[in-house]
Structure formats: C-alpha cells, structure tokens
Amino acid sequence: MTFLDSAATTLIKPYEVYRAVNMAVRTMASPGRGAYRAAEAAAEAAYECRRCAAELFGVDSPEKVVICFNATHALNIAIKTHIRPGDTAVISGYEHNSVLRPLKAAGARIQTAASPLFDAGAALEAYDRLLRPGVRAAVINHVSNVFGFILPVGEIARLCRERDIPLIIDASQAAGTVETDMTSLGASFIAMPGHKGLYGPQGTGLLLCGGSAEPIIEGGSGSNSRLDEMPEWLPDRLEAGTHNMPGIAGLRAGMEFVKKTGSANILRHERELLKQTAEALRDNERIRMYLSDDPSLQSGVLSFSVKDMDSERAAAFLAREGIAVRAGLHCAPLAHVTAGTDAQGTVRISFCAFNTKKDVERLVRALKKIE
Amino acid sequence: MKYYLIAARSLTYGQRMARALKNAGMTAALVRSSGENGCSYSVRIKEGSLAGAKRILAEAGFGAAEIREEEG
Structure with a gap:
C-alpha cells in the first residue's frame, strides 16, 4: 500500500516508536499509583514525554504539557475553558469540526474571519477586523487539514496579545513540521495530536497550556484523593484516570525522532x-x-x-x-x-x-x- | 539515618524538584507519601542536605514547601 x-x-512510524510501545506494554504500570519499579518506570516515561514536548514547543515547564487522548480532546478542554453560552469566538474559515462542534456545544456566537484560500494577508486582515473588545477567545487552525494552507498564526497571535484576547491554536497539522513555539506565540492553548506529525501512536494528544484550564473529565488523579474536586494545578487538573502509557512512551519516541530529524x-x-x-x-x-x-x-x-x-x-x-x-x-x-x-x-x-x-x-x- | 521529606503538590512537580536537586549534584529521591489530602509525593533528601536543597529549589523557582523528618 x-x-x-x-x-x-x-501509519508509518519510526522503529523506535514500535520499540517504545512494546517496552511500555510489557514493563510500565500506572504513573503515580505505586512505589514499585513498574510505576516508577511509567512516571519517568510520562515525565520524559512532557519534557520532550516542552523542549520541542517552547513551553517553560513540563507541567504545562497536558497529555490528552487526541487533539479533539485537547481542543475541547481549551474551548470549554474560555467559552460560556453567548460568548463570542472568532475563528478562521478553515476550522475543523473538532473546533466547530465544541464551540457550538458551548453555546458560542461564532464570527468567521473568512479569507480566500492561500491568501495569508486576507486572513490577517479578517482577524484584525473581528478581534474587537467583547471577543471572548480566538481560535485558529494553524494549517488546514484539507488544503495545507498555513495561516499567519504569528501575526494573529500578536494581535491577540495586543488586544488581550486568548488565542487557541489548533496545531493538528502543524506539529512536527511547521514551527510552533509557545513562548513566542503567547497562546492560551496549543492543541495537537500525538499520532500525526509527531509520529506517536493513536490515542495520544497534547495540550500546551499558557495559563489555567478547566477540566472536562473528573476522576482519579493519583494524588490528593481526599479532595472532591480535581486538583488546581497542572497537569493533574486535566488528566483524570489511567494514562495510556504505551501511547505516551511511543509519543515520546516519535517526538525524539522529530527533534533528531x-x-x-x-x-x-x-x-x-x-x-x-x-x-x-x-x-x-x-x-x-x-x-x-x-x-x-x-x-x-x-x-x-x-x-x-x-x-x-x-x-x-x-x-x-x-x-x-x-x-x-x-x-x-x-x-x-x-x-x-x-x-x-x-x-x-x-x-x-x-x-x-x-x-x-x-x-x-x-x-x-x-x- | 534521618531523612527530610519535602512535599510536592503533584507527581510531575515532584519529578521536576528531584531533577533540579540531582542536576545540582544532590542525592534526591521522589517518593510517595501521605499528605493532608491523601496520597501525595515528596522528595526525600539526606540529613545535612536540607539547607542546600532549600536554596537550590528556591533558585529554581519552587515555592516554599512543607518539610517533614523521617527515620530511615
């Protein structure tokens, strides 16, 4: 084929990814759930995955790298952190349903910064017109999954910073190829899948967090079990339940491949x-x-x-x-x-x-x- | 032998603390511990290392933490 x-x-992964997944399935238990070697191995692997992502994407702390199931999960967290019913959200004309559907479910008033295909200048102008006081958040698809159009995320991020409007970046098609740096972009969130340009297994994604976030899933976090709410701090706040350790180990190997290549x-x-x-x-x-x-x-x-x-x-x-x-x-x-x-x-x-x-x-x- | 346990708010935070100490040449181990809210994590260091550990962690940006003694 x-x-x-x-x-x-x-579908085609670096050999190191297959090896990492195999190793994890056989040797890793659940991070933070025990004091024995298999749990410690899992904890180390999860930390290394976060650390690798933090280096690759300019995040100042591994704690701000939240491990998700996929980019859709990550985008849902980001969007539902900012948007309440009736809030205005500005989006590009190239957004994926992983942005459109959560916005609709959250009750957003969506304003589309529409622009012709492959016209970066028009895209920037469109966002410039719509990023006005009262906009609750902006969302942008860094690279269109349909056309490969690379939108001017850097300039739009600058507008958002200047106007104090949180920016959510969908980096699903950018991560691993088009430069994506949290420090320079100053985004509120950057969401990405682990299984596309980062060459990790399916069932993985990352949410890079510029600030606080609201959980959309509550459950065990492996710590502070007497609290009846999710912990306040990242990444625990957004990571309920057992981690996908084979996926995380494979994702780390995939990111190391991207860094090396x-x-x-x-x-x-x-x-x-x-x-x-x-x-x-x-x-x-x-x-x-x-x-x-x-x-x-x-x-x-x-x-x-x-x-x-x-x-x-x-x-x-x-x-x-x-x-x-x-x-x-x-x-x-x-x-x-x-x-x-x-x-x-x-x-x-x-x-x-x-x-x-x-x-x-x-x-x-x-x-x-x-x- | 006496050890000190420096409380960490989460597994990842504790991992970062332990690495900061190890990178500075100190022996430090991340251990599970019991806290006010149930299961938690601490970084365990040897007696005599506490002052140095506090300084290293402060320089690395970590805030003040609860510290307990433990007999090893």
Whole structure:
C-alpha cells in the first residue's frame, strides 16, 4: 500500500516508536499509583514525554504539557475553558469540526474571519477586523487539514496579545513540521495530536497550556484523593484516570525522532514530494489541484478534484490501486465552504517523512488510469 | 539515618524538584507519601542536605514547601 493519508494519521512510524510501545506494554504500570519499579518506570516515561514536548514547543515547564487522548480532546478542554453560552469566538474559515462542534456545544456566537484560500494577508486582515473588545477567545487552525494552507498564526497571535484576547491554536497539522513555539506565540492553548506529525501512536494528544484550564473529565488523579474536586494545578487538573502509557512512551519516541530529524527538514521533504506531484499532474486535464502560488503557504497536504467524478469514487478507485488517500469533506465542512469545494469535496493526499518519490510515481500512474 | 521529606503538590512537580536537586549534584529521591489530602509525593533528601536543597529549589523557582523528618 502506498500510504498518502498522514494528515489522518501517520501509519508509518519510526522503529523506535514500535520499540517504545512494546517496552511500555510489557514493563510500565500506572504513573503515580505505586512505589514499585513498574510505576516508577511509567512516571519517568510520562515525565520524559512532557519534557520532550516542552523542549520541542517552547513551553517553560513540563507541567504545562497536558497529555490528552487526541487533539479533539485537547481542543475541547481549551474551548470549554474560555467559552460560556453567548460568548463570542472568532475563528478562521478553515476550522475543523473538532473546533466547530465544541464551540457550538458551548453555546458560542461564532464570527468567521473568512479569507480566500492561500491568501495569508486576507486572513490577517479578517482577524484584525473581528478581534474587537467583547471577543471572548480566538481560535485558529494553524494549517488546514484539507488544503495545507498555513495561516499567519504569528501575526494573529500578536494581535491577540495586543488586544488581550486568548488565542487557541489548533496545531493538528502543524506539529512536527511547521514551527510552533509557545513562548513566542503567547497562546492560551496549543492543541495537537500525538499520532500525526509527531509520529506517536493513536490515542495520544497534547495540550500546551499558557495559563489555567478547566477540566472536562473528573476522576482519579493519583494524588490528593481526599479532595472532591480535581486538583488546581497542572497537569493533574486535566488528566483524570489511567494514562495510556504505551501511547505516551511511543509519543515520546516519535517526538525524539522529530527533534533528531528536524521539523524543518521533514517539511522540506514533504514539500518536495508535493512539488513533484504537482508537476507530474499539471498536464492531466481531469485533475484540478488546489495549490498555493507561494509554496511557503502550503504544507505537505494537497487537495484535488477529478473532473466529473465524486471525490469518494475517486478515492475508492485509488484504494483499489493500492493508494491510500482521503476524500469528502475531511471533517472540515467550513473549509470547503470557504474554498468553494463543498459540493463534491476533494481528494486529499498528505505526505510524511517516510514517503518517497516512488510513492508519487505510483499515484500519478494510477491517476492516469482513472475514468 | 534521618531523612527530610519535602512535599510536592503533584507527581510531575515532584519529578521536576528531584531533577533540579540531582542536576545540582544532590542525592534526591521522589517518593510517595501521605499528605493532608491523601496520597501525595515528596522528595526525600539526606540529613545535612536540607539547607542546600532549600536554596537550590528556591533558585529554581519552587515555592516554599512543607518539610517533614523521617527515620530511615
């Protein structure tokens, strides 16, 4: 199988991740629940995961790195910390349902800073117009999971700081490739999955916390058991229940891989494959690609449509050819409305550090056969 | 032998305390302990190390903590 769906999850992991997961399953109990070796091993592994994330993302203390089940869990915490019914939230035109649905559930009045695809200047202007007194929080999808559009998070973060509006960054497609630094961004929260660009197992995510947060799950925290509420301090406040130690150990190994390889190098590799794809498909009259004129505004994610063919049928054809892609609305209907692709959706290919030129060649050959 | 237990508010906080002390060359172990609110964590150091530990922890930004004696 040629796996080109890393924006969903990186199916191919570094060997160290498999080894770490195996080791954890066999040797780690639950952190903070015992004074014996297996519990201490788990505690050490969890701390190292937080420490590694703190270094990778510019967080000043490992305690401010909260381990979650996925980015959706992390975003729910962030959004429900800030938003109460009737509060105004400003979002981009490219948000995922992991932002839209919690905002709706929290009763937010949503204002969309809509902007054309791959127009960073327009995105910044749109946020500038809407970030006014009375806005309770701003949310931004750092990199669109549909189009790979890299939004101007740094400039928008600056506006939020200047206007004292908490910013929640969805780094689901950015973490591991596009630079994400808590210290310089000064965000209230940065949420990310462990299983995409950080090459960890599914069932992991991280929430980087710039301040206090409200729990959405209450339960055992392994400490202060007589308290009938979750502890006030991080990370305990947001981590109820038994930790996913195989996932956490694997996530740490994945992040060490990203640190060793260099996120900029991974992004450069993915962009080269995207460029190879674009050049090879340029003359295929049935394929319409959504490409940025400025490569610096696009990550290793490419959406395209096939003329006169529903995106799901195109993806099914590619699957029969042994090529894994995603199709439809990608859990991001707003992004499709913004870009004008909501009628049919798109086929999306997304690269990872382990894809090669041969993968692109197989894709291009298959697309030539599509009817 | 006498030890001192320096209370930590959480496992992660205690891990950070222990590392700050170890990085400064001090012998320190994170242990489970019983606190006012039930299970908690403490960093255990040897008798004679208390003054140095307090100084190192203060310099590293840790706030004042409850300290208990324990016979080892």
